Amino acid sequence: MTPPLLSRLGIERPIVQGPFGGAYSTVRLAAAVSNAGGLGSFGAHRLTHSEILDTAAAIRHVTTRPFALNLWVSNRDEGGAHPSREAVLRMHEALRPYYAELGIDPPPPETKAVHDFEDQARAVIEARPAVFSFIFGIPSREIIAECKRSGIVLAGGATTVDEARALEQAGADVVVASGFEAGGHRPSFLAAAEDSLMGTMSLVPQAASAVRIPVIAAGGISDARGAAAALLLGAQAAQIGTAFLACEESGAPTLHRDLLFDRAAGRTVLSRVYTGRLARAIRNRLPDELRGARLLAYPAQLWVMSALHEAALKRSRADLMSLWSGQSSGLLRWRNVESLMAALP
């Protein structure tokens, strides 16, 4: 039987391409997945109002199918948008050996603009994608009501059963239940991410029993077996991240994509070291060697680490970069969307 969610979303296959923040999402990737009958997504949390509108227009230029735009409801932790100069300099001091290894000077302590979620959400509503997916919280009643008026399906990310219930109560149309196998950030919002570590196998059936709205399963799904298992567990679709990140259409650098296929590099770790928020990446030197360091809050930690990441990327130094990956990268075999989608239900 075709899950009711598919007709609601206007898609033919129970496959959602997980949105990627930063420069990892591309118009090409989202459109390729939508054109293949799944739901392509674009992670827009680092985009301005006008960039969000431009992105939606660019996607519509290459597909007439439904797609999702994704935002982060909470995009700063306490002290993370305005870190003290001392705290930033202390982090630079902890990173000094790496700057020396890469032959760069510590970057000047700087704060960057943090986007206003409400303003970004208004851009999404104006852009009218089929789906507005969001993580790290629940949008205001006004935003939810406006989406409903505009016929935009609201899909909220949950890492626990309590979060799934909270999303349903607030008016979300779909829950994306994300197990800790997933690559990228743990988007917990009711309790600390470290206290919200449920695996997909446990989370999905419990979330599906706890709420009446449809559930999409995310985390650790990288092939047809995982997608079929997600449906058996009570989900109506599978959201796949890492396997799409590994496709040539994604915005991941070639070095990163190649490492996703490298079985030796396939061990992952959940760490706050890369951004200040708990996230899963290929294990390298940074989480272990910076274990005792006093990290900054999100996004200040990300700002400090970005300079190191860029320098390491230029020198192909995988040991000093953030290399996002879920736990199921060991299953990857597909280098583009066409072959991956052909292997999925």
Ligand SMILES: Cc1cc2nc3c(=O)[nH]c(=O)nc-3n(C[C@H](O)[C@H](O)[C@H](O)COP(=O)(O)O)c2cc1C
């Ligand atoms: C590089 C990267 C960036 C991500 N950025 C976002 C994001 O901005 N918003 C979001 O809802 N999920 C984000 N995710 C989570 C994915 O959309 C997806 O749910 C997850 O990767 C699924 O688990 P898997 O990697 O095991 O397939 C990101 C994942 C990765 C790997």
